[in-house]
Amino acid sequence: MPDANRNGRKHFYVSALVLAYLGVVIVGTCILWLGTKCKNRGAREPQHILTGMDDAAEAAPELPPAKAGLSRRCSRVLFALAFSVTYAICLAAAFASSATGRLSHDLGLCWEAYLILFAMAGGWLLLQACIAALILPRGRRYGLRTFPSASLSGMCPFISDAYDTLKDAIFAALCLQSEAVVVKIVGVLSLVHLAGLHIYYSFFDDKCLAQLCGSHLSVLMASTEDTEPEASSSQKLSFCRWLCSKIAPPLYKLVTPTKRKLLLLENLPQAIFAMIYLKVNGGSLFVGLLNLAIPVSQLILANMSYGSLRRCSAPWQGERLNSALEDNNELMEQRIRDEADFAHDLEFFRLVVPHCDAFNDVFPELDDIQDVDTERLRELCVACEFITSRSRVAIRCDDLDETFVEAIATALRSHSRVQQVHLEAKSMDAECAQLIATLLDKSSPVQAVTLDIVQPGGMGESEAEELADALLESNSGLRRLFFFHDQIGEERAEAIASAMDGFWNEVQAMEKGFDMDCPKRLLCNSTEIGEEGVE
DSSP: OOHHHHHHHHHHHHHHHHHHHHHHHHHHHHHHHHHHHHHTTTOOSOOOSOOOOOTTOOSOOOOOOSOOSOOHHHHHHHHHHHHHHHHHHHHHHHHHHHHTTOOBTTTBSOHHHHHHHHHHHHHHHHHHHHHHHHHOOTTEEOOTTHHHHHHHHHHOTTTOHHHHHHHHHHHHHHHHTSSOHHHHHHHHHHHHHHHHHHHHHHHHOHHHHHHHHHHHTTTTTOOOEESSOOOOOOOOOOHHHHHHHHHHHHHHHTTSHHHHHHHHHHHHHHHHHHHHHHHHHOOOHHHHIIIIIHHHHHHHHHHHHHHHHHHHTHHHHHHHHHHHHHHTOHHHHHHHHHHHOGGGOHHHHHHHGGGOHHHHHHOGGGGGGGGSOHHHHHHHHHHHTTTSSOSEEEEEOTTOOHHHHHHHHHHHTTTOOOOEEEEEESSOOHHHHHHHHHHTBTTSOOOEEEEEEOSTTSSOHHHHHHHHHHHHHTTBOOOEEEEESOOOHHHHHHHHHHHTHHHHOHHHHHHHTOOTTOOOEEEEESOOOHHHHHO
């Protein structure tokens, strides 16, 4: 084909792709806007997932609204279906082009095929928008920027996982049409690697699953907002800071630890396959650029810019975490929280928290977080773990203050879903005993506490008495007590059984007002309480 015709086709189809994208964005934004208007007609007050509960309140706590976000299981199933369809369509397009002789070493597929696939991706986003509008809870809304942002994750080259899938499918088709047996084997391995890796993500890596759901289910995973959001700060930012706040979040999405892990696991083997292909078959612009040069550049730039982009996007991460909590979007919340790693970076916690209303509503002192000292901030950081959707929290119990125990108690009253707590301490003291009693309170959602005493002799007779007194003075729901790695002996075991009669003997339990259906339990590891301590 003459160069003039080739350039004309390229300009025409590039323009068609841009127009198709703009059309999808406009239609999708209208769908979400109309869905928000229809669902919230007559709505007055926004609904919140996280609501603090006053200690003195006699009424039952307000229940959260219908779940806005997808559950973990639903996300996993939908992702598996979406990826399977994407994988099949990409393979069909690549091998159909190969069979008809239209598969190119320089361009890959023909322009018509790219346009059709791009339109199908847009159609999938529009279908997601319709579903999202239907399941939107009353009192929540989608912003005007929601669909454009989701469309970048779902359709944009170098960002969307569908792009990576298509790229690898085309590479496999190029390998399989080669005459070299080694290259054919590389093509098969490429397809197996691509499918196997996504299967692994689906079932064994929730953080990667959340990242991929943000691409394949970008609209369904999008955050919602209150219909009546709180007034934002009137503080004006300089133009440079305002521009940075807008540019940093989308760039940060490309350099997160999870994204870098995906780039490494997906593109490193593909880069090796590409080098084998180029060595055996010779030069190919498509393979050399998309399977080798660009992925390597992405990894290098991601590692170089991660730190600065992470700090610049702190306000956005706080807003995303708040939206994920309010939407009950467990996968997204877990990924944001794990990547932030607040426990090991309190200064980053200090930057994020002012923009996360879910934390500020429970702990009002976080509104003035710059005035909070480091020790208190560390206590609040641990307490905030109980506000998230974690089912298990680990706490180190050395040198605790009463304020820390109070912070944990406050967090537990805020619709916490933590069911297991692992405590590690050098020895048992009054504050640690009080913390255990607080966690095992009847009103607490915690069902099991595991206590690890790491210092020999850290749980002797006096320490056991501290724990017993704290449990007896509280409204404890403890019904089962287990000792592990402790040479208790038969006599001590009998003493424990005798002492615990009131917990599991139905008659005595009813006399003392104990709830026999309560499953709360305490597991003590490596204790040396002695006979007197047991008694």
